[in-house]
Amino acid sequence: xxxxxxxxxxxxxxxxxxxxxxxxxxxxxxxxxxxxxxxxxxxxxxxxxxxxxxxxxxxxxxxxxxxxxxxxxxxxxxxxxxxxxxxxxxxxxxxxxxxxxxxxxxxxxxxxxxxxxxxxxxxxxxxxxxxxxxxxxxxxxxxxxxxxxxxxxxxxxxxxxxxxxxxxxxxxxxxxxxxxxxxxxxxxxxxxxxxxxxxxxxxxxxxxxxxxxxxxxxxxxxxxxxxxxxxxxxxxxxxxxxxxxxxxxxxxxxxxxxxxxxxxxxxxxxxxxxxxxxxxxxxxxx
Amino acid sequence: xxxxxxxxxxxxxxxxxxxxxxxxxxxxxxxxxxxxxxxxxxxxxxxxxxxxxxxxxxxxxxxxxxxxxxxxxxxxxxxxxxxxxxxxxxxxxxxxxxxxxxxxxxxxxxxxxxxxxxxxxxxxxxxxxxxxxxxxxxxxxxxxxxxxxxxxxxxxxxxxxxxxxxxxxxxxxxxxxxxxxxxxxxxxxxxxxxxxxxxxxxxxxxxxxxxxxxxxxxxxxxxxxxxxxxxxxxxxxxxxxxxxxxxxxxxxxxxxxxxxxxxxxxxxxxxxxxxxxxxxxxxxxxxxxxxxxxxxxxxxxxxxxx
Numbered sequence: 001x002x003x004x005x006x007x008x009x010x011x012x013x014x015x016x017x018x019x020x021x022x023x024x025x026x027x028x029x030x031x032x033x034x035x036x037x038x039x040x041x042x043x044x045x046x047x048x049x050x051x052x053x054x055x056x057x058x059x060x061x062x063x064x065x066x067x068x069x070x071x072x073x074x075x076x077x078x079x080x081x082x083x084x085x086x087x088x089x090x091x092x093x094x095x096x097x098x099x100x101x102x103x104x105x106x107x108x109x110x111x112x113x114x115x116x117x118x119x120x121x122x123x124x125x126x127x128x129x130x131x132x133x134x135x136x137x138x139x140x141x142x143x144x145x146x147x148x149x150x151x152x153x154x155x156x157x158x159x160x161x162x163x164x165x166x167x168x169x170x171x172x173x174x175x176x177x178x179x180x181x182x183x184x185x186x187x188x189x190x191x192x193x194x195x196x197x198x199x200x201x202x203x204x205x206x207x208x209x210x211x212x213x214x215x216x217x218x219x220x221x222x223x224x225x226x227x228x229x230x231x232x233x234x235x236x237x238x239x240x241x242x243x244x245x246x247x248x249x250x251x252x253x254x255x256x257x258x259x260x261x262x263x264x265x266x267x268x269x270x271x272x273x274x275x276x277x278x279x280x281x282x283x284x285x286x
Numbered sequence: 287x288x289x290x291x292x293x294x295x296x297x298x299x300x301x302x303x304x305x306x307x308x309x310x311x312x313x314x315x316x317x318x319x320x321x322x323x324x325x326x327x328x329x330x331x332x333x334x335x336x337x338x339x340x341x342x343x344x345x346x347x348x349x350x351x352x353x354x355x356x357x358x359x360x361x362x363x364x365x366x367x368x369x370x371x372x373x374x375x376x377x378x379x380x381x382x383x384x385x386x387x388x389x390x391x392x393x394x395x396x397x398x399x400x401x402x403x404x405x406x407x408x409x410x411x412x413x414x415x416x417x418x419x420x421x422x423x424x425x426x427x428x429x430x431x432x433x434x435x436x437x438x439x440x441x442x443x444x445x446x447x448x449x450x451x452x453x454x455x456x457x458x459x460x461x462x463x464x465x466x467x468x469x470x471x472x473x474x475x476x477x478x479x480x481x482x483x484x485x486x487x488x489x490x491x492x493x494x495x496x497x498x499x500x501x502x503x504x505x506x507x508x509x510x511x512x513x514x515x516x517x518x519x520x521x522x523x524x525x526x527x528x529x530x531x532x533x534x535x536x537x538x539x540x541x542x543x544x545x546x547x548x549x550x551x552x553x554x555x556x557x558x559x560x561x562x563x564x565x566x567x568x569x570x571x572x573x574x575x576x577x578x579x580x581x582x583x584x585x586x587x588x589x590x591x592x
């Protein structure tokens with residue numbers, strides 16, 4: 001632009017203390033979690049979702065006091081698999097509560113521009129949001145799972161004290177991840193697509209419930225064992241059964257576990273792809 | 287001039303819709319106005335300049351680097367976007383601090399800088415209140431605070447004065463001028479021309495995705511010599527003066543205003559016209575003569591109507 005220069009002052013820049021590229025998502029995650037923790041409902045949800053953990057610990061305690069009950073409630077791989085599977089409804093609730101508004105609100109209000117006008121990439125933004133949901137879902141799945149293991153191990157060292165039982169730790173971690181990652185991806189995709197937290201939450205539930213209904217219809221129509229792969233819930237469960245090596249339930253008995261893992265992997269990658277394209281689209285069209 | 291913002295034949299389209307067309311300009315230190323009606327392409331230009339969009343064609347550079355895909359540049363860039371509903375549950379201080387933390391400042395630094403910026407925009411008393419309870423003007427000021435808190439070298443402000451009362455409008459206008467005087471590059475987008483007149487005379491006029499004119503208002507007027515300029519003349523003998531002026535070849539129109547007795551002329555070649563009026567001034571008692579459309583409003587009106 002042709003214009004006269006006023007004068008050029010040597011500008012004193014303020015240097016940030018953590019400009020490292022691989023840490024840029026941390027402030028997003030930290031501020032997001034801080035905001036969530038300030039809501040009582042969030043803390044209440046975590047507290048309520050921990051009640052099954054207490055029940056399970058009481059069960060373990062009873063097996064130590066009354067060894068004959070171990071036949072009814074054996075503290076084995078299936079015990080932990082069942083516990084994590086039973087946490088799924090809490091995980092869904094937490095996903096909707098913590099994740100539905102994360103991107104939707106930013107996109108609706110233009111907050112996305114505020115993030116992306118900072119030294120952040122789109123990847124940093126998405127990673128930050130993923131971390132918020134991941135941490136929240138871990139509080140109702142992974143963390144209680146591990147607490148249950150170590151609690152049970154200390155309550156019943158005769159049952160879980162063996163070194164071989166330490167293998168339960170990677171199994172718990174693996175199943176928790178298998179549950180958390182698709183749920184995180186799905187709820188954030190819904191959040192990015194809906195632009196409204198409520199619709200995003202409803203859409204998320206619809207995908208979970210709707211996919212199970214669709215799987216049932218597909219099974220009736222085709223009688224194919226692969227029909228179960230349409231259901232997110234059944235696929236997650238089948239993957240968990242494979243991880244813990246427990247006998248498949250009637251719902252998932254015919255589902256090949258490899259196919260379940262492949263479907264879940266595709267789901268997670270697909271979610272990341274949609275997030276990347278969708279969030280970029282909002283940058284363009286205001 | 288050290289160019290901090292460079293557009294080089296930059297174009298941007300959304301599908302078949304052309305948002306910006308072959309735009310070229312450079313901005314150095316100082317305050318610049320980006321003027322245009324709604325839908326002119328101001329937001330697209332600001333998004334390109336602030337690296338939110340990739341140009342479909344051409345080049346956009348910010349502080350010597352491509353604006354798009356250079357996140358490090360944003361340590362030195364501030365953006366006050368045209369949105370006012372965000373982070374409703376945060377207090378003003380939390381909002382500014384949180385965004386500063388995204389720049390990499392630690393908690394203590396972010397807190398200190400946030401308070402400094404909030405003081406500058408005169409919101410200290412309200413900084414512990416939730417943004418959800420802020421008025422439109424307060425939201426504008428807290429947005430401005432977040433954009434200047436990290437002391438950026440380049441500032442992009444989208445309609446920064448909207449919703450402010452006259453007192454704060456003056457305060458923020460003065461702040462923008464001061465930022466420009468400090469050597470920062472400030473690009474202010476607005477469709478309200480008189481807002482900009484308080485801040486700068488250096489403007490980019492944009493319409494239908496094209497930069498119609500750029501530079502100082504005077505330079506812009508020079509570019510516009512082919513368009514008529516309005517001149518008001520107060521004379522003792524307006525009718526006699528009018529009889530002689532109508533003979534000028536570059537006169538577009540001439541009116542005698544009944545209420546004031548002033549002559550209102552529209553002319554194409556102002557220099558020739560002014561010389562002629564000077565020659566006739568003694569004969570017809572020319573008392574005053576002034577160009578009525580030197581302000582942004584009239585320049586803008588001219589340009590967008592052509």
